[in-house]
Amino acid sequence: MTSKRITQMKVACILLSPQKALPIDFQIIPFAEACLRFSPQIAIREPNTVFIEIGKCSLLYSERSFLARVQVLLRRFGVDAKIAIAGDLPSSLALARYGVQGGLDALPLDALEYLSDPFGTDPLGRKSVVKMIEALKRLGIETLRQFKTISPSQIPSRFGGLGLYCRQQMEGTVCFPWPYWRPPEKFLERIDLLPSEFCSELEPLLFKAKQMLDRLFSRLRGRMLRAERIRFSLELEKYSTIKNPLREWTFELICPQSSTGGFIPILRERLNWDLGRTPIESYIIAMSCHILSTTPAQSLQRSLLNTRENFEYEEAIGSLFNQLEEYLGKDCVFWARVTEERFPEKSWVKAKQKNEPQADLNGRYPKRPTRVFKTPIPITVIQDRIIFRRRSFKSVHWSRVERLSLDWIDDVPARNYYRVDLEGGRSLWIFSEAPGHYYFAHGYFE
């Protein structure tokens, strides 16, 4: 049976100029949204490729008029692009990449990379394709036309399933699944302010922002969504002395928020800190709030009786976490997660989620001191006396040695740890890197 195209598609690939040549503020999604006028069936390959299925719209416009319209659109966005039209998505990408019109036969063998994985989502598969291309080149095969001359029955035994898949892609006998894309929904609210509203101070600003946020969060709740990333902007009057008339703050929320009450304190912390350092230089003409990403809130059910195990409590904790992080600094607020490592410095890590799995340490090693020093403190051991911070203590008992070492790659010497009981009941946790070497106090049992 001869190979036959499964679909009668026509795919236009618009390959925008390389990322470096694109304007700084250019984004692929607005351009893709503009392309929806041609067809509702669109796919995107980040960062600079848009695919449009135009086969089903052949009665609405011709290929020629399509190309002319795309050129107008590209001029509006201020970008250049290579455009290729083919029967399927991978072929159109390969043709656009090499700037060739017509068939695939004229393309170099490297085009197999685009035929096998047009969206670049499989890095492992890509490595295999590169190896296969190298092997084919060693055999003297340089173009896809030459690749076509190999008998299909010989390909699986020499190059496996991947080689056969590439061959089928070339011949158009496999159907590439078209990923569904739709423009992301925008949750954006904006308020225009008059100079008479005196919103240059923090409190009136927050008062106005609350009205806007109330509307925004109501919209989210109506769609059963919660805000995960929020951008808050202030537009200032453009005086000649003002360098940046648009002030923006982006908030990454640890726990997605569904109410103004959870977000306003975080906003207050950030604005208080930032406007304290860089005050507003002219009056504000508008403020806007844009929800950049959302998470579903399907399972949010209020619990009247148990206030500690419902989503409101989780949101409140998340909000406080964000506030404290804004106020104290990054990594100053955290939940602790215990690891399998024995070294005290590596035995726990800071976590932003509270329900992370903890390692089971039950009976694995002796109990650690409750307090540790940030950096070990050198001590002097003379017979049964320990001199620590210029004070002399009598030791009454040394525990058996516990030897701790890291992986060889860390290049940290092993440590011999002892628990030393001092006269009066206190206990120190000390170590030396070798017997008879210097001693350091690393912590104490308090």
Place this chain on the structure above:
Amino acid sequence: MTDTERPSLLELREKLSHFQRGLKAVNSNSDSSGFTAMHVEQEFLECQKIPGGVPRGVICEITGTARTEWMISLLCENPKLITFWIEDRLSILPTAMHQRGVDLSRILIAEAGDKLFQALRKALRSQLFDCVVLPGIVEDMKMLKALQLFARESNAAVFFLSQVAKNAWAIPFQISVNWEQAKWVNPGDEGRSLPLLDAPQGGKDYSVQILKSKFSRSQEGNETEGMIK
């Protein structure tokens, strides 16, 4: 009843928690004859070493050489507490808390530097925590008074881990926790031996002494003065 007379969900929830608190206090104060003391609303945290328990909604100051160990054991005895552990310079080792049986997912830890009081105020005003632990570096009377008010509003037990007990009226409960003599196994081996892994605190125990208490929860409460083991 019109819509304006109906209580809001928030008010209902507040009333409910108030009622639950009162009910708990009633249960803990009822004797065998069924007599209950309705006037008592003070809540207490269970503590094996302190028969009357540890009061909530007030500042408690813990001094002595084993104060952190006692604090951790209190968190173990009350596993449902949600705790905010704040320090100016972080020295607590979370691994040690986990080894002693504390659920770390219920403890939010913060290193506040010189912003300790402000961060603490935010945490207490949020009313999200049952227990707050901090080093006893807050000495200003105004701050102590403010903390006392916040603690009462949020019904959270605020623990100061201090080196020396403060003489302040805003602190109504003070205890001293000190290590006792160690109990070791495997004597010999040139004087060096391994502490018991399963013994509390690796072979040592501590004693608790109540220095000051303005609370009496039960009949044993009268005996709170003096040494308790």
